[in-house]
Amino acid sequence: MPLQYGLHEMSIAAAVLDAVRAETRLHGGARATRAGLRIGELSGVEPESLRFCLESLVAGDDLEPLAFDIETRPWTRRCLDCGAEFRVVEYNTACSGCGSAHTEAAGGDEMELSYLELEEPGCASRSNEKS
Amino acid sequence: MRVPLERKVLNENDRIAAGLRERFQRGGVFCLNLISSPGSGKTALLERTLEGFDASRRMAVLTGDIQTDNDARRLARFGFPVRQITTGGACHLDARMVERALEGWRVEELEILFLENVGNLVCPTSYDLGEEARAVLLSVTEGEDKPLKYPATFHHADLMVLNKIDLLPYVPFQAALACENARRVQPEIEILEVSCTSGQGLDGWRAWLEARL
Numbered sequence: 001m002p003l004q005y006g007l008h009e010m011s012i013a014a015a016v017l018d019a020v021r022a023e024t025r026l027h028g029g030a031r032a033t034r035a036g037l038r039i040g041e042l043s044g045v046e047p048e049s050l051r052f053c054l055e056s057l058v059a060g061d062d063l064e065p066l067a068f069d070i071e072t073r074p075w076t077r078r079c080l081d082c083g084a085e086f087r088v089v090e091y092n093t094a095c096s097g098c099g100s101a102h103t104e105a106a107g108g109d110e111m112e113l114s115y116l117e118l119e120e121p122g123c124a125s126r127s128n129e130k131s
Numbered sequence: 132m133r134v135p136l137e138r139k140v141l142n143e144n145d146r147i148a149a150g151l152r153e154r155f156q157r158g159g160v161f162c163l164n165l166i167s168s169p170g171s172g173k174t175a176l177l178e179r180t181l182e183g184f185d186a187s188r189r190m191a192v193l194t195g196d197i198q199t200d201n202d203a204r205r206l207a208r209f210g211f212p213v214r215q216i217t218t219g220g221a222c223h224l225d226a227r228m229v230e231r232a233l234e235g236w237r238v239e240e241l242e243i244l245f246l247e248n249v250g251n252l253v254c255p256t257s258y259d260l261g262e263e264a265r266a267v268l269l270s271v272t273e274g275e276d277k278p279l280k281y282p283a284t285f286h287h288a289d290l291m292v293l294n295k296i297d298l299l300p301y302v303p304f305q306a307a308l309a310c311e312n313a314r315r316v317q318p319e320i321e322i323l324e325v326s327c328t329s330g331q332g333l334d335g336w337r338a339w340l341e342a343r344l
Contacts, residue, residue, distance in 0.1 A: 020153035
Protein backbone atom coordinates (compact mmCIF):
# COMPACT_ATOMS: atom_id res chain seq x y z
CA MET A 1 0.00 0.00 0.00
CA PRO A 2 1.62 3.28 -1.06
CA LEU A 3 1.84 6.04 1.51
CA GLN A 4 -1.07 8.44 1.46
CA TYR A 5 -0.87 12.07 2.39
CA GLY A 6 -3.37 14.88 2.47
CA LEU A 7 -1.10 17.04 0.39
CA HIS A 8 -1.53 16.19 -3.26
CA GLU A 9 2.11 16.58 -4.29
CA MET A 10 3.14 14.38 -1.37
CA SER A 11 1.20 11.42 -2.71
CA ILE A 12 2.59 12.09 -6.20
CA ALA A 13 6.12 12.29 -4.72
CA ALA A 14 5.60 8.93 -2.99
CA ALA A 15 4.52 7.48 -6.35
CA VAL A 16 7.66 8.94 -7.99
CA LEU A 17 9.87 7.20 -5.44
CA ASP A 18 7.99 3.93 -5.97
CA ALA A 19 8.62 4.34 -9.70
CA VAL A 20 12.34 5.02 -9.09
CA ARG A 21 12.61 1.88 -6.94
CA ALA A 22 10.80 -0.22 -9.53
CA GLU A 23 13.05 1.01 -12.35
CA THR A 24 16.27 0.51 -10.39
CA ARG A 25 15.16 -3.06 -9.65
CA LEU A 26 14.61 -3.58 -13.38
CA HIS A 27 18.17 -2.36 -13.91
CA GLY A 28 19.82 -4.89 -11.63
CA GLY A 29 19.48 -2.95 -8.41
CA ALA A 30 21.85 -0.17 -9.56
CA ARG A 31 21.81 2.94 -7.41
CA ALA A 32 20.10 6.00 -8.88
CA THR A 33 21.81 9.33 -8.38
CA ARG A 34 19.47 11.56 -10.37
CA ALA A 35 15.89 11.22 -11.61
CA GLY A 36 14.43 13.24 -14.48
CA LEU A 37 10.73 14.11 -14.29
CA ARG A 38 8.45 15.57 -16.92
CA ILE A 39 5.51 17.51 -15.48
CA GLY A 40 2.89 19.08 -17.72
CA GLU A 41 1.22 22.41 -17.08
CA LEU A 42 -2.14 20.62 -17.08
CA SER A 43 -1.12 17.77 -14.81
CA GLY A 44 -2.44 19.50 -11.70
CA VAL A 45 0.98 19.17 -10.09
CA GLU A 46 2.94 22.21 -8.95
CA PRO A 47 6.63 21.48 -9.77
CA GLU A 48 8.17 23.39 -6.86
CA SER A 49 5.79 21.80 -4.37
CA LEU A 50 6.61 18.40 -5.86
CA ARG A 51 10.35 19.09 -5.51
CA PHE A 52 9.87 20.04 -1.85
CA CYS A 53 7.92 16.83 -1.20
CA LEU A 54 10.47 14.66 -3.05
CA GLU A 55 13.36 16.14 -1.11
CA SER A 56 11.50 15.72 2.19
CA LEU A 57 10.75 12.06 1.47
CA VAL A 58 14.27 11.24 0.25
CA ALA A 59 15.96 12.78 3.32
CA GLY A 60 16.91 9.86 5.55
CA ASP A 61 15.58 7.32 3.04
CA ASP A 62 17.67 4.57 1.45
CA LEU A 63 17.39 6.49 -1.86
CA GLU A 64 19.36 9.43 -0.42
CA PRO A 65 21.22 11.27 -1.98
CA LEU A 66 18.92 11.18 -5.03
CA ALA A 67 18.65 14.45 -6.95
CA PHE A 68 15.73 15.51 -9.14
CA ASP A 69 15.57 17.32 -12.42
CA ILE A 70 12.02 18.54 -13.13
CA GLU A 71 11.21 19.59 -16.67
CA THR A 72 7.94 21.51 -17.10
CA ARG A 73 6.04 20.66 -20.28
CA PRO A 74 3.75 23.24 -21.91
CA TRP A 75 0.03 22.92 -22.62
CA THR A 76 -0.15 22.22 -26.35
CA ARG A 77 -2.87 21.52 -28.90
CA ARG A 78 -2.76 20.26 -32.49
CA CYS A 79 -4.49 22.04 -35.35
CA LEU A 80 -6.86 19.77 -37.29
CA ASP A 81 -6.66 22.06 -40.33
CA CYS A 82 -2.96 22.85 -40.75
CA GLY A 83 -1.50 20.12 -38.53
CA ALA A 84 0.68 22.47 -36.48
CA GLU A 85 1.23 21.73 -32.82
CA PHE A 86 1.16 24.94 -30.82
CA ARG A 87 1.44 26.14 -27.27
CA VAL A 88 -1.74 27.42 -25.60
CA VAL A 89 -1.10 30.90 -24.23
CA GLU A 90 -3.67 32.82 -22.19
CA TYR A 91 -6.19 29.96 -22.63
CA ASN A 92 -6.34 30.63 -26.36
CA THR A 93 -7.04 27.24 -27.89
CA ALA A 94 -7.23 28.47 -31.50
CA CYS A 95 -4.28 27.59 -33.76
CA SER A 96 -1.48 30.11 -33.39
CA GLY A 97 -0.44 29.46 -37.01
CA CYS A 98 -3.61 29.55 -39.13
CA GLY A 99 -6.14 30.76 -36.54
CA SER A 100 -8.41 27.72 -36.93
CA ALA A 101 -10.64 26.85 -33.97
CA HIS A 102 -10.56 23.15 -34.93
CA THR A 103 -7.88 21.91 -32.61
CA GLU A 104 -7.40 18.92 -30.35
CA ALA A 105 -5.54 18.25 -27.12
CA ALA A 106 -1.88 17.37 -27.66
CA GLY A 107 0.30 17.77 -24.56
CA GLY A 108 0.52 19.21 -21.09
CA ASP A 109 -0.75 16.44 -18.83
CA GLU A 110 2.57 14.61 -18.59
CA MET A 111 3.58 13.19 -15.25
CA GLU A 112 6.47 10.93 -16.15
CA LEU A 113 9.79 9.64 -14.98
CA SER A 114 11.87 10.59 -18.05
CA TYR A 115 15.30 9.26 -17.09
CA LEU A 116 17.42 7.87 -14.30
CA GLU A 117 21.12 8.32 -13.84
CA LEU A 118 22.49 5.09 -12.45
CA GLU A 119 25.83 4.31 -10.91
CA GLU A 120 27.78 1.85 -13.05
CA PRO A 121 26.61 -1.57 -11.90
CA GLY A 122 28.89 -3.47 -9.61
CA CYS A 123 31.56 -0.74 -9.09
CA ALA A 124 31.31 -0.81 -5.35
CA SER A 125 31.29 -4.60 -5.01
CA ARG A 126 34.22 -5.03 -7.38
CA SER A 127 36.40 -2.63 -5.42
CA ASN A 128 35.43 -4.55 -2.28
CA GLU A 129 36.55 -7.82 -3.85
CA LYS A 130 39.96 -6.38 -4.68
CA SER A 131 40.67 -5.30 -1.14
CA MET B 132 24.93 6.04 -16.97
CA ARG B 133 21.72 7.75 -18.05
CA VAL B 134 18.77 5.48 -18.78
CA PRO B 135 15.97 7.19 -20.73
CA LEU B 136 12.48 6.19 -19.56
CA GLU B 137 8.89 7.02 -20.29
CA ARG B 138 7.36 5.67 -17.13
CA LYS B 139 4.18 7.30 -15.97
CA VAL B 140 4.47 8.26 -12.33
CA LEU B 141 0.99 6.94 -11.60
CA ASN B 142 1.35 3.82 -13.72
CA GLU B 143 0.26 1.55 -10.86
CA ASN B 144 -2.93 3.59 -10.49
CA ASP B 145 -3.36 3.65 -14.27
CA ARG B 146 -2.93 -0.13 -14.46
CA ILE B 147 -5.68 -0.73 -11.90
CA ALA B 148 -7.89 1.89 -13.58
CA ALA B 149 -7.44 0.15 -16.94
CA GLY B 150 -8.61 -3.10 -15.37
CA LEU B 151 -11.66 -1.39 -13.90
CA ARG B 152 -12.46 0.28 -17.23
CA GLU B 153 -12.32 -3.09 -18.97
CA ARG B 154 -14.73 -4.55 -16.40
CA PHE B 155 -17.12 -1.63 -16.84
CA GLN B 156 -16.99 -1.86 -20.62
CA ARG B 157 -17.50 -5.61 -20.62
CA GLY B 158 -20.60 -5.19 -18.47
CA GLY B 159 -21.89 -2.13 -20.33
CA VAL B 160 -21.65 -0.08 -17.14
CA PHE B 161 -21.54 3.69 -17.51
CA CYS B 162 -19.12 4.91 -14.84
CA LEU B 163 -19.11 8.63 -14.05
CA ASN B 164 -16.48 10.36 -11.90
CA LEU B 165 -17.96 13.44 -10.20
CA ILE B 166 -15.48 16.12 -9.15
CA SER B 167 -16.01 19.52 -7.53
CA SER B 168 -15.04 21.80 -4.66
CA PRO B 169 -16.53 20.91 -1.27
CA GLY B 170 -20.12 22.14 -1.14
CA SER B 171 -20.86 22.47 -4.86
CA GLY B 172 -23.63 19.91 -4.59
CA LYS B 173 -22.28 16.53 -5.68
CA THR B 174 -24.24 14.66 -3.02
CA ALA B 175 -27.38 16.74 -3.61
CA LEU B 176 -27.18 16.02 -7.35
CA LEU B 177 -26.86 12.31 -6.63
CA GLU B 178 -29.81 12.46 -4.22
CA ARG B 179 -32.00 14.03 -6.87
CA THR B 180 -30.69 11.60 -9.47
CA LEU B 181 -31.35 8.45 -7.46
CA GLU B 182 -34.73 9.78 -6.32
CA GLY B 183 -35.75 10.09 -9.98
CA PHE B 184 -34.88 6.52 -10.93
CA ASP B 185 -37.34 3.65 -10.66
CA ALA B 186 -36.29 1.06 -8.04
CA SER B 187 -35.88 -1.52 -10.81
CA ARG B 188 -32.95 0.40 -12.28
CA ARG B 189 -29.46 -0.84 -11.49
CA MET B 190 -27.57 2.14 -10.11
CA ALA B 191 -24.82 2.27 -7.49
CA VAL B 192 -22.69 4.92 -5.83
CA LEU B 193 -19.26 4.98 -4.27
CA THR B 194 -18.84 8.18 -2.33
CA GLY B 195 -15.47 9.43 -1.13
CA ASP B 196 -14.75 11.62 1.86
CA ILE B 197 -11.79 12.22 4.09
CA GLN B 198 -13.91 11.42 7.15
CA THR B 199 -17.49 10.40 8.03
CA ASP B 200 -20.05 8.25 6.25
CA ASN B 201 -22.62 11.05 6.20
CA ASP B 202 -22.87 11.08 2.40
CA ALA B 203 -23.40 7.34 2.16
CA ARG B 204 -26.20 7.60 4.72
CA ARG B 205 -27.81 10.42 2.77
CA LEU B 206 -27.66 8.41 -0.44
CA ALA B 207 -28.63 5.01 0.96
CA ARG B 208 -32.22 6.25 1.57
CA PHE B 209 -33.09 5.67 -2.08
CA GLY B 210 -32.59 1.91 -1.95
CA PHE B 211 -29.68 1.65 -4.37
CA PRO B 212 -26.34 0.14 -3.30
CA VAL B 213 -24.08 2.82 -1.82
CA ARG B 214 -20.69 2.48 -0.21
CA GLN B 215 -18.63 5.10 1.53
CA ILE B 216 -14.90 5.29 0.87
CA THR B 217 -13.25 7.07 3.79
CA THR B 218 -9.82 8.08 2.59
CA GLY B 219 -8.48 8.92 6.04
CA GLY B 220 -6.62 12.00 4.91
CA ALA B 221 -6.07 11.45 1.21
CA CYS B 222 -7.51 14.31 -0.82
CA HIS B 223 -8.75 12.20 -3.74
CA LEU B 224 -9.96 8.74 -4.67
CA ASP B 225 -7.52 6.45 -6.43
CA ALA B 226 -8.20 3.38 -8.53
CA ARG B 227 -7.14 0.97 -5.80
CA MET B 228 -9.68 2.44 -3.37
CA VAL B 229 -12.39 2.03 -5.99
CA GLU B 230 -11.35 -1.53 -6.77
CA ARG B 231 -11.45 -2.45 -3.06
CA ALA B 232 -14.78 -0.74 -2.47
CA LEU B 233 -16.35 -2.71 -5.33
CA GLU B 234 -15.44 -6.08 -3.79
CA GLY B 235 -18.50 -8.28 -3.42
CA TRP B 236 -20.63 -6.26 -5.85
CA ARG B 237 -21.70 -7.69 -9.19
CA VAL B 238 -20.48 -4.57 -10.92
CA GLU B 239 -21.04 -5.94 -14.42
CA GLU B 240 -24.80 -5.96 -13.79
CA LEU B 241 -24.99 -2.22 -13.13
CA GLU B 242 -26.27 0.38 -15.55
CA ILE B 243 -24.55 3.34 -13.93
CA LEU B 244 -21.84 3.52 -11.30
CA PHE B 245 -21.40 6.99 -9.83
CA LEU B 246 -18.04 7.79 -8.22
CA GLU B 247 -18.45 10.82 -6.00
CA ASN B 248 -14.90 12.03 -5.53
CA VAL B 249 -13.53 13.82 -2.46
CA GLY B 250 -14.50 17.51 -2.57
CA ASN B 251 -11.39 19.02 -4.10
CA LEU B 252 -10.72 20.70 -7.46
CA VAL B 253 -7.03 19.80 -7.66
CA CYS B 254 -6.06 16.34 -6.54
CA PRO B 255 -8.72 14.08 -8.07
CA THR B 256 -7.70 15.30 -11.54
CA SER B 257 -4.54 13.21 -11.70
CA TYR B 258 -6.17 9.91 -10.72
CA ASP B 259 -7.87 7.82 -13.38
CA LEU B 260 -10.56 5.70 -11.71
CA GLY B 261 -11.48 3.74 -14.82
CA GLU B 262 -14.45 6.01 -15.47
CA GLU B 263 -16.02 6.46 -18.90
CA ALA B 264 -16.74 10.14 -18.31
CA ARG B 265 -15.79 12.83 -15.89
CA ALA B 266 -18.16 15.56 -14.74
CA VAL B 267 -17.11 18.66 -12.84
CA LEU B 268 -19.68 20.57 -10.80
CA LEU B 269 -19.50 24.30 -10.36
CA SER B 270 -22.07 26.18 -8.31
CA VAL B 271 -23.15 29.77 -8.75
CA THR B 272 -22.00 30.69 -5.25
CA GLU B 273 -18.42 30.18 -6.43
CA GLY B 274 -16.45 32.35 -8.86
CA GLU B 275 -16.95 32.37 -12.64
CA ASP B 276 -13.19 32.09 -12.97
CA LYS B 277 -12.93 28.66 -11.32
CA PRO B 278 -12.25 26.99 -14.71
CA LEU B 279 -9.31 29.37 -15.22
CA LYS B 280 -8.02 28.85 -11.69
CA TYR B 281 -8.22 25.06 -11.95
CA PRO B 282 -7.63 24.50 -15.67
CA ALA B 283 -6.36 20.92 -15.28
CA THR B 284 -9.63 19.79 -13.70
CA PHE B 285 -11.89 21.44 -16.26
CA HIS B 286 -9.61 20.44 -19.13
CA HIS B 287 -10.04 16.76 -18.25
CA ALA B 288 -13.82 16.96 -17.81
CA ASP B 289 -16.40 15.87 -20.39
CA LEU B 290 -19.25 17.70 -18.71
CA MET B 291 -19.64 20.75 -16.51
CA VAL B 292 -22.77 20.83 -14.37
CA LEU B 293 -23.53 24.38 -13.27
CA ASN B 294 -25.48 23.88 -10.06
CA LYS B 295 -27.65 26.06 -7.76
CA ILE B 296 -29.00 28.16 -10.64
CA ASP B 297 -32.08 28.94 -8.49
CA LEU B 298 -29.72 31.31 -6.60
CA LEU B 299 -28.76 33.32 -9.71
CA PRO B 300 -31.08 36.25 -8.84
CA TYR B 301 -29.33 36.65 -5.47
CA VAL B 302 -25.65 36.36 -6.39
CA PRO B 303 -23.46 38.38 -8.80
CA PHE B 304 -22.49 35.20 -10.70
CA GLN B 305 -22.49 35.54 -14.51
CA ALA B 306 -23.40 32.11 -15.88
CA ALA B 307 -22.43 32.98 -19.46
CA LEU B 308 -18.96 34.02 -18.35
CA ALA B 309 -18.46 30.82 -16.35
CA CYS B 310 -19.44 28.76 -19.41
CA GLU B 311 -17.12 30.79 -21.62
CA ASN B 312 -14.26 30.21 -19.17
CA ALA B 313 -14.94 26.47 -19.11
CA ARG B 314 -14.86 26.37 -22.93
CA ARG B 315 -11.60 28.27 -22.97
CA VAL B 316 -9.83 25.49 -21.10
CA GLN B 317 -11.86 22.69 -22.70
CA PRO B 318 -13.47 23.64 -26.02
CA GLU B 319 -15.31 20.28 -26.23
CA ILE B 320 -16.89 20.42 -22.77
CA GLU B 321 -20.64 19.88 -22.51
CA ILE B 322 -22.51 22.13 -20.09
CA LEU B 323 -25.75 21.57 -18.18
CA GLU B 324 -27.37 24.09 -15.85
CA VAL B 325 -29.34 22.66 -12.94
CA SER B 326 -30.79 23.38 -9.55
CA CYS B 327 -31.04 20.48 -7.14
CA THR B 328 -33.35 22.61 -4.97
CA SER B 329 -35.92 23.71 -7.56
CA GLY B 330 -35.38 20.75 -9.89
CA GLN B 331 -34.74 23.04 -12.85
CA GLY B 332 -32.56 21.40 -15.51
CA LEU B 333 -32.62 17.96 -13.90
CA ASP B 334 -34.54 16.50 -16.85
CA GLY B 335 -31.63 17.51 -19.07
CA TRP B 336 -29.19 15.89 -16.67
CA ARG B 337 -31.18 12.65 -16.60
CA ALA B 338 -31.40 12.69 -20.38
CA TRP B 339 -27.64 13.19 -20.56
CA LEU B 340 -27.17 10.08 -18.38
CA GLU B 341 -29.73 7.97 -20.27
CA ALA B 342 -28.05 8.86 -23.57
CA ARG B 343 -24.89 7.20 -22.30
CA LEU B 344 -26.50 3.84 -21.52
